Amino acid sequence: MRTAAKPGVLTAQRKQREAVKLVSAGRCEVEENYSGLHWARCLKKGEVAAHIYPRAKCGRARDRAEVVVFACVPHNCDHFDGRSGTRVPLAAAQLAWQTIMDAAKDKPSSRALLGPKPEKGQVPYL
Numbered sequence: 001m002r003t004a005a006k007p008g009v010l011t012a013q014r015k016q017r018e019a020v021k022l023v024s025a026g027r028c029e030v031e032e033n034y035s036g037l038h039w040a041r042c043l044k045k046g047e048v049a050a051h052i053y054p055r056a057k058c059g060r061a062r063d064r065a066e067v068v069v070f071a072c073v074p075h076n077c078d079h080f081d082g083r084s085g086t087r088v089p090l091a092a093a094q095l096a097w098q099t100i101m102d103a104a105k106d107k108p109s110s111r112a113l114l115g116p117k118p119e120k121g122q123v124p125y126l
Contacts, residue, residue: 012063017049024070029092033085033124041089046070052080052088052096057113061103067096080124090125093118 028042030050050071051058058067069080069088080088087093097117104110118125 009063013049016063016065016068019065020049020068020070021046023065027070028072028075029069029088030071030075030080031087031089033087039087042072042075044072044074047073048076050076050080052093053100053114058100059104059110061100064099064103066099087124090118090120093125 024046026046028044028046030042031039032042033039048071049068051062051068053067055062058064061067069092075086077084077086080086080093088096094117097114100114101107101110116122
């Protein structure tokens with residue numbers, strides 16, 4: 001019995017970009033830090049799908065729409081940890097973490113690789 005073949009990398013990435021573009025309504029979803037205290041969503045037009053966690057850490061979930069946000073070109077990076085003055089919304093970070101964990105075969109090593117689940121009160125969500 002034949003099973004459905006997995007989509008190719010380019011096809012999977014195209015579908016991922018299309019899905020995240022619909023969710024974000026074409027706007028950059030990244031939050032910027034203004035004056036050290038105030039975080040606000042970027043006002044630019046989104047153009048690329050940026051991984052919340054580095055693509056290599058996403059494992060089998062790397063092509064899922066839940067692990068990326070739509071970002072403008074200046075905010076296209078593979079880590080949003082607050083040190084660079086950028087972060088993703090808390091709900092998006094938590095969804096990405098949970099999606100990666102659900103798809104992982106070896107959950108303890110994935111948890112060690114990703115770190116703790118993002119929560120209110122942790123850096124950068126203070």
